[in-house]
Amino acid sequence: MQVRVAAFSKINLLLDVLGKRTDGYHDVNMIMQGVRLSDQVIVAEAATNTITTNSPYVPNNKSNLALKAALLMQAALDLPPVAIKVDKHIPVSAGMAGGSSDAAAVLLAMDRLFALGLRRQQLEAFAAEIGSDVPFCLSAGTAVATGRGELIQDLSLLSPFHLVLVKADFGVPTARVYKAYRKKKKPVAGEDRLDYFLKLIREDDTLGILNSLYNDLEETTFSMYPKVRSIKEKLKHLGARHVLMSGSGPTVFAAFHTEAEAWQFYKKAKAAFPMVYLTSTVSRWDLDRRIGMS
């Protein structure tokens, strides 16, 4: 028997850095949004723990977050070994939580494989131990993330919108960006910005949301990696109106109300950049079908 889970990627619609904490992390206010572009994670019972992937860019050992998740659950709950297969489609080190999502998928898969019936809170505790983005990836819909990003509150799922993603041909280590981040005086206080965003989400005001996209880390990443700034500028120049860097970069997304607009823009972006993805935000339909057994 094996369990297959779609490990969705994410973008940040809002990423506001509030300040540095005593443990070295930063407190953040984020609105996270699951994206259909996903890895496929398959977990089966096995004689020993193994991990295989189709990507040369991710480790096939204990430093793979998917295997880390399995080891953590096994140690806490005395579970048997598993064979994990990760079919990667999410670009690596892209600011789209690919590794975190694979780890969350393994937690969900093991819960199902061994019929554990864990509560959401227990899964979230394992997830938070692996990394700040992992708790969000368990639910992968629309959520507010606070603390260092690990405290998740689900929101009503946004009406789907469409995305053209462009990734630079290099990765950006998140820790480097946070280390270089310098607090600046902001025109809108963090709490006000979050409250405003929450109001737009309650009203399902997609256009309002797209007009309010905000990422506090953009300037830091842009000054360290000017190529990321030029991706954003070029996307705007090509005619995209709602453009934002995701997470700490280097992926930049352009958001569109309709699939037709996104498709037209995708063709233009394809001609201008080597790594371009056409996708959309996750819907209830995607979430209902994300776990399967065979």
Ligand code: ATP
């Ligand atoms: P985030 O948005 O959470 O900061 P990211 O999308 O920028 O993450 P990942 O693709 O998760 O970055 O990869 C970050 C690092 O984690 C890479 O160095 C990669 O080798 C390592 N890694 C470990 N396990 C995985 C995995 N299953 N998939 C992708 N990367 C992994």
